[in-house]
Amino acid sequence: MIVIRDAVLRRTIQDQLSEADGITTTTAADLPPGHELFPYPRPDMIVLDAADDRRNALGPIARAVPLVMLIDAADHTDIAMAREVGARGILTKSMPAVQFVSAVRLVAAGGDVRAPAVVARNHHRPQSRNAVPLSPREHDVLLLLADGRTNQEIAAALYLSPTTVKSHVSTILRKLGVNNRVQAAAWYGQPLAEQ
CATH class of the missing domain: 1.10.10.10 (Winged helix-like DNA-binding domain superfamily/Winged helix DNA-binding domain)
Known part of the structure; x- marks a missing residue:
């Protein structure tokens, strides 16, 4: 399930995932803030925009299925929030399509994936x-x-x-x-x- 309010980003992510073998997508783009996302059938994975104001409405389902959080850049606040909600993938929105799809597959298989920019933001070299x-x-x-x-x-x-x-x-x-x-x-x- 793709939970992204921004129409351009939502379409980009949906196109990238829909073109990959074995992946089908649905979106929750039209739901108002605070709406319960799941009378929908429970998804196998959620791809969520960190900027989406519905992230708090995910509730327990976000901890029960793999969650990929998309961030604009390696922003410390977004990274901390993604960890707090239990995201197994923290990826940048500008990630190339091939890498993005590979990362989604790794998360679906039970892995934890951080984009290199996210890793770099969390480590500071003297x-x-x-x-x-x-x-x-x-x-x-x-x-x-x-x-x-x-x-x-x-x-x-x-x-x-x-x-x-x-x-x-x-x-x-x-x-x-x-x-x-x-x-x-x-x-x-x-x-x-x-x-």
Whole structure:
């Protein structure tokens, strides 16, 4: 179920999902604020605009089915609200269609997905780290590595192959001058338990 009041965004998201194999959509665009969304048949997933004033009307159903929250940018308030309502996916509205559909499928399969911009917004690097010459993609990988993600989880979150992630991790360790993931996470300032 797509719960997006903005007609252009709603149509864009509906088109992206409807063109994907095995996905059917319905919308709750015409309901007034505060209206109970579910006399509708219970959906398998909800895609909700963080700006939609009906998000509080979802009630317990939002905790019973996977929820994807769309945000304009990596805004701290929207991210906090998305976590509070139990969103398993926090994605930006500008995410490319292929990545968006992949992220929706991952959430439907039980995963948690955060757009790279969302991950970056929730981690702040000290100025002294700017001297380390990491590429933007390496920085994205390091953010997730420091969050305790496995190579498979990083690959899923960033839409990369596990082999590519492994290569990025090796390069990051070399550039940081550390020997393992634990040391890289410690350098980043977020201790990571040895696995």
